[in-house]
Amino acid sequence: MGDKKKNSAESDLMQKIVGLCKRRGFVFQSSEIYGGLKSAYDYGPLGVELKRNVMAEWWRSMVHEREDVVGLDASIIMSPKVWQASGHVGGFSDPLVDCKDCKTRFRADKAPVVEKGAEVKYRAQGKTVTGVANQPYVCPECGSPNLSEEREFNLLFKTNLGPVDTGDSTVYLRPETAQAMFVNFLNVQSTYRLKPPFGIAQQGKSFRNEITVEHFIFRSCEFEQMEMEYFCPPEEAPNWLDYWKQERFDWYVRLGCKKENLRLRAHEDDELAHYADGCYDVEYKYPWGWDELEGIANRTNYDLKKHQEASGKKLTYFDPVKINPETGKQGVHYLPYVIEPAAGATRTVLMFLLDAYDEEPPSEGRKDGRVVLRLHPRLAPIKVALLPLVKKDEWLTGKAREIVKDFLRNGINAFYDEKDAIGRRYARQDEAGTPFCITVDGQTKEDGTVTIRYRDDMRQDRIKLEEAVHIVTSKIRE
Amino acid sequence: MGDKKKNSAESDLMQKIVGLCKRRGFVFQSSEIYGGLKSAYDYGPLGVELKRNVMAEWWRSMVHEREDVVGLDASIIMSPKVWQASGHVGGFSDPLVDCKDCKTRFRADKAPVVEKGAEVKYRAQGKTVTGVANQPYVCPECGSPNLSEEREFNLLFKTNLGPVDTGDSTVYLRPETAQAMFVNFLNVQSTYRLKPPFGIAQQGKSFRNEITVEHFIFRSCEFEQMEMEYFCPPEEAPNWLDYWKQERFDWYVRLGCKKENLRLRAHEDDELAHYADGCYDVEYKYPWGWDELEGIANRTNYDLKKHQEASGKKLTYFDPVKINPETGKQGVHYLPYVIEPAAGATRTVLMFLLDAYDEEPPSEGRKDGRVVLRLHPRLAPIKVALLPLVKKDEWLTGKAREIVKDFLRNGINAFYDEKDAIGRRYARQDEAGTPFCITVDGQTKEDGTVTIRYRDDMRQDRIKLEEAVHIVTSKIRE
Numbered sequence: 001m002g003d004k005k006k007n008s009a010e011s012d013l014m015q016k017i018v019g020l021c022k023r024r025g026f027v028f029q030s031s032e033i034y035g036g037l038k039s040a041y042d043y044g045p046l047g048v049e050l051k052r053n054v055m056a057e058w059w060r061s062m063v064h065e066r067e068d069v070v071g072l073d074a075s076i077i078m079s080p081k082v083w084q085a086s087g088h089v090g091g092f093s094d095p096l097v098d099c100k101d102c103k104t105r106f107r108a109d110k111a112p113v114v115e116k117g118a119e120v121k122y123r124a125q126g127k128t129v130t131g132v133a134n135q136p137y138v139c140p141e142c143g144s145p146n147l148s149e150e151r152e153f154n155l156l157f158k159t160n161l162g163p164v165d166t167g168d169s170t171v172y173l174r175p176e177t178a179q180a181m182f183v184n185f186l187n188v189q190s191t192y193r194l195k196p197p198f199g200i201a202q203q204g205k206s207f208r209n210e211i212t213v214e215h216f217i218f219r220s221c222e223f224e225q226m227e228m229e230y231f232c233p234p235e236e237a238p239n240w241l242d243y244w245k246q247e248r249f250d251w252y253v254r255l256g257c258k259k260e261n262l263r264l265r266a267h268e269d270d271e272l273a274h275y276a277d278g279c280y281d282v283e284y285k286y287p288w289g290w291d292e293l294e295g296i297a298n299r300t301n302y303d304l305k306k307h308q309e310a311s312g313k314k315l316t317y318f319d320p321v322k323i324n325p326e327t328g329k330q331g332v333h334y335l336p337y338v339i340e341p342a343a344g345a346t347r348t349v350l351m352f353l354l355d356a357y358d359e360e361p362p363s364e365g366r367k368d369g370r371v372v373l374r375l376h377p378r379l380a381p382i383k384v385a386l387l388p389l390v391k392k393d394e395w396l397t398g399k400a401r402e403i404v405k406d407f408l409r410n411g412i413n414a415f416y417d418e419k420d421a422i423g424r425r426y427a428r429q430d431e432a433g434t435p436f437c438i439t440v441d442g443q444t445k446e447d448g449t450v451t452i453r454y455r456d457d458m459r460q461d462r463i464k465l466e467e468a469v470h471i472v473t474s475k476i477r478e
Numbered sequence: 479m480g481d482k483k484k485n486s487a488e489s490d491l492m493q494k495i496v497g498l499c500k501r502r503g504f505v506f507q508s509s510e511i512y513g514g515l516k517s518a519y520d521y522g523p524l525g526v527e528l529k530r531n532v533m534a535e536w537w538r539s540m541v542h543e544r545e546d547v548v549g550l551d552a553s554i555i556m557s558p559k560v561w562q563a564s565g566h567v568g569g570f571s572d573p574l575v576d577c578k579d580c581k582t583r584f585r586a587d588k589a590p591v592v593e594k595g596a597e598v599k600y601r602a603q604g605k606t607v608t609g610v611a612n613q614p615y616v617c618p619e620c621g622s623p624n625l626s627e628e629r630e631f632n633l634l635f636k637t638n639l640g641p642v643d644t645g646d647s648t649v650y651l652r653p654e655t656a657q658a659m660f661v662n663f664l665n666v667q668s669t670y671r672l673k674p675p676f677g678i679a680q681q682g683k684s685f686r687n688e689i690t691v692e693h694f695i696f697r698s699c700e701f702e703q704m705e706m707e708y709f710c711p712p713e714e715a716p717n718w719l720d721y722w723k724q725e726r727f728d729w730y731v732r733l734g735c736k737k738e739n740l741r742l743r744a745h746e747d748d749e750l751a752h753y754a755d756g757c758y759d760v761e762y763k764y765p766w767g768w769d770e771l772e773g774i775a776n777r778t779n780y781d782l783k784k785h786q787e788a789s790g791k792k793l794t795y796f797d798p799v800k801i802n803p804e805t806g807k808q809g810v811h812y813l814p815y816v817i818e819p820a821a822g823a824t825r826t827v828l829m830f831l832l833d834a835y836d837e838e839p840p841s842e843g844r845k846d847g848r849v850v851l852r853l854h855p856r857l858a859p860i861k862v863a864l865l866p867l868v869k870k871d872e873w874l875t876g877k878a879r880e881i882v883k884d885f886l887r888n889g890i891n892a893f894y895d896e897k898d899a900i901g902r903r904y905a906r907q908d909e910a911g912t913p914f915c916i917t918v919d920g921q922t923k924e925d926g927t928v929t930i931r932y933r934d935d936m937r938q939d940r941i942k943l944e945e946a947v948h949i950v951t952s953k954i955r956e
Contacts, residue, residue: 025548025669031557031661033789037649038639040555042662045548045670052537052549059530065886067879067894070503070523071530075700076683077518079509159637159651161516161687161699171515173637173651183509184520191503192523193897205554205683209639221639222553311511408543411889416545419671 013287017353018216020371024432026050026353027217039213039220041346046432049381049413051224051349054255055203057378058226058343061251062201069199069228070192074180076205077171083156085310086179086303089172093152094211099139100146107211108150111137120145155208157221173207178340181229182303186315189231196317196336197232197240203345215288217346224345229299231317231336237298238278240339245280245296248341252282252293252348256376257355261285262293275302282343284351293351294343301335308335352379356433368423373433374456377476382415382434383407384472387425389441391418400440403450403468410469412476430455436472491765495831496694498849502910504528504831505695517691517698519824524910527859527891529702529827532733533681535856536704536821539729540679547677547706548670552658554683555649561634563788564657564781567650571630572689577617578624585690586628589615598623633686635699651685656818659707660781664793667709674795674814675710675718681823693766695824702823707777709795709814715776716756718817723758723774726819730760730771730826734854735833739763740771753780760821762829771829772821779813786813830857834911846901851911852934855954860893860912861885862950865903867919869896878918881928881946888947890954908933914950 021027025044029036043051063071083089095108101124114120116136121128122143133145157173174180181188181200188200203226210221217223232240249264267279279297283290308315316333324332356373377383386404388396397418407414415434417425422439429437439451443462450468453460463471499505503522507514521529541549561567573586579602592598594614599606600621611623635651652658659666659678666678681704688699695701710718727742745757757775761768786793794811802810834852855861864882866874875896885892893912895903900917907915917929921940928946931938941949 023669025666028662028665030553031560032665033661033785033791033793034557034559037553037555037557040553040557042550042552042658044550044662044666048549048551051551060889064891067882071526072520072522073526073529074520075508075515075518077515077685077700079512079515079518081512082509157637157639159635161635162689180520183511184506184522187506187510188503188522191501207555211640222555307511313511315511404545411538413542 011287013354013357014216017350017357020357020373020431021047021216021353039210040222041217041220046381047349050352050375050379050433051345053379053381054348054352055224055226055345057255058251058345059201059203062199062226062228066199068197069201069230070188070194072181072184072188072200072202073204074177074184074202076174076207077159077161078174078180078183080171081310082179082183082307083172083175085306086182087306088156088175089154092156092175093154095150096153096211097135097150098148099141099144100148101144102139102142104139104141105211106140108135108137110212111140112143113137114145153209153211155210157207157209175208176206176342177202177204177225177227178229178342179303181227182307182315182338185229185231185304186313189317195319197230197236199228199230201226201228203227215286215350217350218286218291220346223347225342226345226348227340227342230339230341232339233319233322234301234334234337237300237337237339241278241280241296241298244339244341245282248294248296248343249282252351255352255379256374257284257351261355263290265290273297275299284355286351286354292344293347294341296339296341299338299340301337303338304335352376368427370427370430372430372455375433375435377435377478380433380435381413382429382432383412383476384436384438385415385417385425385429385434387422387437387439388418389422389439395445396440396442399444400438403438403440403465406469407472410473412469412472426453426458435475438468489765491832491835492694495828495835498835498851498909499525499694499831517688518700519695519698524859525827528830528853528857528911529823531857531859532826532830533702533704533823535733536729536823537679537681540677540704540706544677546675547679547708548666548672550659550662550666550678550680551682552655552662552680554652554685555637555639556652556658556661558649559788560657560661560785561650561653563784564660565784566634566653567632570634570653571632573628574631574689575613575628576626577619577622578626579622580617580620582617582619583689584618586613586615588690589618590621591615592623631687631689633688635685635687653686654684654820655680655682655703655705656707656820657781659705660785660816663707663709663782664791667795673797675708675714677706677708679704679706681705693764693828695828696764696769698824701825703820704823704826705818705820708817708819710817711797711800712779712812712815715778715815715817719756719758719774719776722817722819723760726772726774726821727760730829733830733857734852735762735829739833741768743768751775753777762833764829764832770822771825772819774817774819777816777818779815781816782813830854846905848905848908850908850933853911853913855913855956858911858913859891860907860910861890861954862914862916863893863895863903863907863912865900865915865917866896867900867917873923874918874920877922878916881916881918881943884947885950888951890947890950904931904936913953916946 026047028042030040030042031037097108098105114133118133120133131145135147138145160169161171162169206225263283265281276297277300281292282294284293304315318333322332356375358372361369386400388400404414404416435455437453448465449462451460504525506520508518508520509515575586576583592611596611598611609623613625616623638647639649640647684703741761743759754775755778759770760772762771782793796811800810836850839847864878866878882892882894913933915931926943927940929938930941
């Protein structure tokens with residue numbers, strides 16, 4: 001019972017987030033007027049700003065603020081040889097099973113577990129019947145144990161480049177951004193004259209033909225990644241894995257994610273990808289339980305080695321100072337090891353929405369409760385809303401619009417709103433996560449002051465108009 | 479002769495740009511270690527920053543600085559019904575022809591024109607032979623007039639969503655971002671409570687299975703767009719077309735593109751797309767001649783009407799004030815007209831590289847010439863380089879690194895370089911388009927001043943260290 005209650009509270013929160021996203025224009029179902037498309041989502045006016053802010057913060061902390069990391073933006077359709085070498089064409093697959101009763105196709109590793117050979121009760125054609133499980137799981141839709149054999153289904157999206165649909169024009173949509181960094185390793189290293197340890201970072205869309213898409217934008221076939229490959233001398237890899245797992249954990253905390261909802265979990269040996277020598281997940285306490293936000297793995301030199309073999313191009317780095325153990329002299333060629341912090345931008349957006357969502361009940365002096373998104377000011381889609389107290393007073397509206405322009409000139413996304421009573425306007429901004437509201441009123445005419453209202457505690461201060469930009473800027477930078 | 483000379487100077491410039499892009503890490507051939515992939519390019523450390531800056535400037539001027547435009551970020555794979563309704567599945571095609579001699583497949587509308595039935599001389603199997611043109615053009619490869627019939631080739635990339643490659647799982651990669659704005663028109667309008675005229679803007683990748691890819695990143699199968707759909711009352715459309723064509727032209731000029739290399743060209747009636755009532759191209763004088771940079775079209779209500787018909791969903795806007803001509807009373811439902819400024823981000827990057835490229839010969843007092851990219855400071859990948867005069871002086875290097883951090887904290891992308899003589903370091907930054915270099919030297923220790931060197935005229939000023947951030951910031955904002 002306790003579990004059921006918990007589950008319903010959890011799905012309740014997800015429903016509220018999905019509802020808020022649609023109502024306020026964070027996230028819409030894609031192609032909605034045509035009945036939508038499986039697990040495809042469009043980011044509306046507020047959502048696109050939130051996602052851009054999340055991705056800009058990542059770029060700032062991973063590329064701009066570091067001397068040892070540079071950026072890359074590779075094409076989504078790469079040479080098919082890349083995916084042959086990386087193992088994605090051969091092995092990147094899920095075990096799929098068909099239910100012989102309800103004809104559902106599902107992923108074997110996501111189905112309800114039973115003992116193979118056990119008697120199972122399920123509903124078929126309106127009756128409860130009994131069957132024997134021919135697999136160690138049953139159909140997740142109807143509970144039937146009458147299942148097909150498992151078969152492997154490759155997750156790569158295939159398409160054809162060029163005018164003819166022949167086999168040799170087959171290309172793939174990238175299932176991850178990472179391989180572009182391996183393939184471009186030497187180009188980037190040599191043009192930028194970089195010396196390991198150094199990183200190459202990339203953001204962008206990836207595509208996986210997932211059978212099980214779930215939890216709104218958490219797992220969808222088209223998604224956005226933020227990945228960095230950090231190339232280092234092999235002996236330094238364990239230390240850099242430690243460094244990056246902590247740095248990435250701290251990034252979420254710095255952007256306001258509640259620490260108690262985050263954890264670092266080391267992969268068990270049997271969970272490790274075959275190429276990885278150590279991996280941590282940054283996990284978030286989603287409404288459905290702890291689940292992945294980001295993986296930080298020691299990929300060793302697996303990828304560079306594979307691409308070196310497949311392309312016939314030498315991908316080693318030459319260190320002129322390091323002692324070559326074979327000759328005892330300075331100068332050695334080696335394949336760097338790679339530490340990879342790989343985050344999902346779209347699921348990070350979902351996480352920040354969940355973590356920031358708050359409902360306040362009515363309280364003394366305030367008869368209405370409110371919904372508030374306590375987003376970090378750097379992430380908030382709108383940083384400051386300018387509200388003239390009275391819509392019909394042209395001096396007020398003109399002044400408010402002037403201040404909007406002033407903010408925009410300073411690179412701060414400001415929003416003008418004159419519709420409805422001031423309380424409703426505050427409520428709309430609370431729900432959109434806007435950290436500051438500035439109200440222009442009669443007193444502004446007299447003494448040049450305005451009211452600044454803080455989203456989180458609803459405190460209101462009277463400040464000088466000319467200080468407004470400075471106050472908001474420094475709060476955002478804090 | 480004059481023409482040939484001109485052409486060779488032009489291709490010379492393209493070769494220099496391609497060379498610079500590769501050498502300095504602006505643009506690499508994609509999957510280069512595997513021999514590349516047709517017309518696919520990856521943006522290296524400098525290129526990704528340049529492209530991000532171009533796209534950020536567009537977003538700033540089109541979304542953030544305007545009250546009447548909001549953003550959108552839709553999925554690349556949309557419902558196939560969107561592309562059926564828009565006409566892309568049925569009609570989005572190029573006429574293709576095969577050469578019977580050299581087996582080249584090419585686009586009929588891009589082939590060298592001859593008179594049909596004319597005698598044509600060409601080379602086949604090592605000999606010059608004569609043939610009769612069976613089409614009003616010849617093979618662009620070998621000049622042969624022995625050609626197949628034309629057939630239509632659809633430009634949409636097809637793939638399959640879900641586990642089975644059956645016809646009904648077919649989906650397409652979007653060939654333009656525009657349709658997402660039409661499909662989401664009402665969702666965005668109602669959640670943001672917008673009243674025409676208003677716009678929805680989007681940036682992102684689009685894909686066209688082009689047969690003729692050309693001019694480096696100018697035309698490639700995978701490319702990045704910056705599109706805005708401006709929804710307005712039908713009677714206002716001509717005025718808004720005028721407004722937007724000028725506004726978009728001015729945007730390029732504001733970002734430093736030379737005015738003499740830009741022009742606005744009205745489409746002739748026979749060039750107009752079937753849905754358009756008026757269209758202008760912003761054209762740039764590329765090395766191969768005037769060619770498109772951006773199109774600004776009056777798309778009428780063609781798209782909304784098509785999607786309304788195909789989806790069965792009403793897509794009209796209700797204006798409660800406007801007089802309904804049928805009833806003579808206030809309140810009318812109508813389909814807005816749409817003005818669309820549609821720019822290519824990737825070709826805009828190429829344009830800015832071409833336009834900014836300059837070679838200065840050696841001059842009095844300077845024995846070496848230089849290559850300089852005169853990029854607008856807002857577009858420059860690196861805004862400021864910090865150069866300690868002497869690498870071995872730890873005070874200098876420490877100070878320079880401190881200043882780098884100070885710039886980064888202020889959101890200005892700074893770069894530290896201590897390798898090689900100062901002249902070579904300046905030359906590297908000139909070639910990368912870095913507008914400012916700051917040198918820290920012995921005098922800095924004594925009086926706290928540094929040298930700031932301006933890329934364009936190589937002027938050097940002595941400034942106070944604490945003014946550096948302010949000076950650079952205000953030059954960038956200018």
